[in-house]
Amino acid sequence: MGDAVVITSGKGGVGKTTAVANLGTALAAMGRSTVVVDADIGLRNLDVVMGLENRIVYDLVDVIEGYCRPKQALVRDKRVEGLYLLPAAQTRDKTAVTPQQMRALIQKLKEEFEFVLIDSPAGIEHGFRSAVAGADQAIIITTPEIAAVRDADRIIGLLESERLPEPQLLINRIRPAMVRRGDMMDIEDVVEILAIPLLGIIPEDETVVISTNRGEPVVLMSNSRAGRAFRNIACRLLGEEVPVERLQDSPGLLERLRRMVRFHDA
Amino acid sequence: MLDLIARFFGRQSGGSKQLAKERLRLVLVHDRASVSPHFLNMLKADLLQVMNKYLEIDEATTRIMLSRQGNSIALLASIPIKRIRRNLQFPHAQTDG
Numbered sequence A: 001m002g003d004a005v006v007i008t009s010g011k012g013g014v015g016k017t018t019a020v021a022n023l024g025t026a027l028a029a030m031g032r033s034t035v036v037v038d039a040d041i042g043l044r045n046l047d048v049v050m051g052l053e054n055r056i057v058y059d060l061v062d063v064i065e066g067y068c069r070p071k072q073a074l075v076r077d078k079r080v081e082g083l084y085l086l087p088a089a090q091t092r093d094k095t096a097v098t099p100q101q102m103r104a105l106i107q108k109l110k111e112e113f114e115f116v117l118i119d120s121p122a123g124i125e126h127g128f129r130s131a132v133a134g135a136d137q138a139i140i141i142t143t144p145e146i147a148a149v150r151d152a153d154r155i156i157g158l159l160e161s162e163r164l165p166e167p168q169l170l171i172n173r174i175r176p177a178m179v180r181r182g183d184m185m186d187i188e189d190v191v192e193i194l195a196i197p198l199l200g201i202i203p204e205d206e207t208v209v210i211s212t213n214r215g216e217p218v219v220l221m222s223n224s225r226a227g228r229a230f231r232n233i234a235c236r237l238l239g240e241e242v243p244v245e246r247l248q249d250s251p252g253l254l255e256r257l258r259r260m261v262r263f264h265d266a
Numbered sequence B: 001m002l003d004l005i006a007r008f009f010g011r012q013s014g015g016s017k018q019l020a021k022e023r024l025r026l027v028l029v030h031d032r033a034s035v036s037p038h039f040l041n042m043l044k045a046d047l048l049q050v051m052n053k054y055l056e057i058d059e060a061t062t063r064i065m066l067s068r069q070g071n072s073i074a075l076l077a078s079i080p081i082k083r084i085r086r087n088l089q090f091p092h093a094q095t096d097g
């Protein structure tokens, strides 16, 4: 029986879909059969982030309403052995799936896969309850910004009523240079405020945007720092003890030049 | 002068995270208290239970609430006392002998 993990957030746009695509790909690359489930009904996204949008035949709501079997709706990722996507319905609204239906579906997927990663809609809408319904554990993702952390705190409070173990925290889009000059909250700051265990951090990284453009998760790029961060997080999900990366941004020549230019601008 | 140099290097906004942390801390006190509608009621019940050891309280007119005061949040309580109990039992006094 596999493990179902929902990745959720209070605020939108903080990186849930990116995290699900990358952690799913990393887990499969490590030999664990994995299905990523797009539970953001009506706002299908995971398919394009993974580059699988052209091969969708059926979707999650088709499965739930009995138009097809779960296997028929799964899209196999040809790049990585053992990786599948269950796409969201694009034309339906978030009330199309009840928590009970979701729980039954996830249960079925857990019989076939070692990992079921669920991409949830943001916030406290109806779809959120359904997305977390079948999960065995939750990962909360936030950026180090005040509004995102506040909303994360709220979701953590709401999850307390879901009979799940304590959620784990991912902090995304950290900019080491800003942290260093005291203009961005640090990892410790966010962990202290939210008071849940830290699963990992992901730096702000242009390769995320590039990889999304290509439909190819960053974990498949060998020289991406975000990719490395996601691979480490996947290892931790497997129970390995990988230390959280240090915040060393290599300012590099470009950034130093930029600073000099700023100097002359002033 | 040092300030001027710091400004040249774009440091003028440095330290805004402290502000963010402080604002978050305050806003979360309110958020957490209001996410659970039972929070203040449960706190009130527990408070009354403890105070009952010492005081006889008019529970019906007891009020507690959170109040913003400058840059901190205080728990304000108005707890009408009917009577102070006379026969207080001090645990350490009993262990004697």
Ligand SMILES: Nc1ncnc2c1ncn2[C@@H]1O[C@H](COP(=O)(O)OP(=O)(O)OP(=O)(O)O)[C@@H](O)[C@H]1O
Pocket: A009, A011, A012, A013, A014, A015, A016, A017, A018, A019, A040, A045, A120, A121, A122, A172, A173, A174, A202, A203, A204, A205, A206, A208, A209, A212, A226
């Ligand atoms: N570490 C990162 N570095 C740079 N860009 C990032 C990073 N993480 C996410 N992004 C970008 O942020 C945007 C939002 O990410 P994503 O779609 O994963 O968020 P989401 O939480 O799923 O959003 P929604 O709530 O709308 O579903 C995307 O354009 C993505 O490429």
Ligand SMILES: [Mg+2]
Pocket: A016, A017, A018, A040, A045, A119
């Ligand atoms: Mg998303």
